[in-house]
Amino acid sequence: MPLGTPSPMRYDLTSLDLFISVAQERNLTRAAALKHLAVSAVSKRISELEAQAGAPLLIRNARGVELTPAGQSLLYYARQLKQTMTQLDNELSEFASGVKGHIRIHGITSALSQFLPQDMADFTARYPQIRFDIEERTGAAVVRAVTDEHAELGIISSQTQPLGLETRVYRHDELVLVVPAEHELASRRVAYFRDVLHHEFVGPHLDSSLHNLLTEEADKHGHPLKMRIRISSFDSMCRMVANGLGLAVLPRSAVAPYVRSHRLKRVTLNEQWAQRTLLLVFKAYELASPTLKTFIDHLQAPTKK
Structure with missing residues (x-):
């Protein structure tokens, strides 16, 4: 090591963990009790x-x-280090058990019903030891x-604000009018x-991006949306439409399985907003685990556009 170069500091992980507890409790005695140690230690x-x-x-x-500057x-970097070590332990334990990765996904109905199942089937065929937890949520x-x-990963429509998250284009879909x-x-x-707009509609719940989009567009025409029924499932919405309870606006491919069985018709909407973009959202690609990066890259493959 060249003269004048300071030696790198080697921090003890146990000491850093104790420091985090002291900083959180703002008290040595409480931190010691929390860690089952003597105050002197x-x-x-x-x-x-x-x-x-x-x-x-x-x-x-x-x-x-109280903390000095x-x-x-030290608290900021100690917390980052602790989080990284936890992620390391979790990922290595999954490799040891043969799982080799675990991805938690939350997505809107449009993505989960139309595109994700086939994309996941293709991915798991190549990486059979990846585990997934998937939940359907509003944008x-x-x-x-x-x-x-x-x-770790979300899928939303472009009408939903990502609020500082990193985004990548996932797919494009088309909204159509669904009628009996x-x-x-x-x-x-x-x-x-x-x-x-003079017809009654069957629509999604209030906090969904699709509801917000339809409401905004109806308001532009000075005609409030007549929403008779709100329901989250595309299947249920199609059943409601088939039974004459209202019209619906849904993604074209999501309606396809129900057209014949429910005797429905899809009418193209001559509106620019009916062409939607679905986005992948995540904290930061560069900081993502290798497993998550691989999955994001798979979802963005050129054949999926």
């Missing part, structure tokens, strides 16, 4: 960290302790789940949204 560890850092980390007072900095709930780290085969609109090939 915790104090000794903190003193060793301060000696190694070359600066005080805590300000001790009658009520407990150096302590704030806003998907963003919250990824932000709060309840999911005997309906007066069934013979139409194309319709404008404004011309059908």
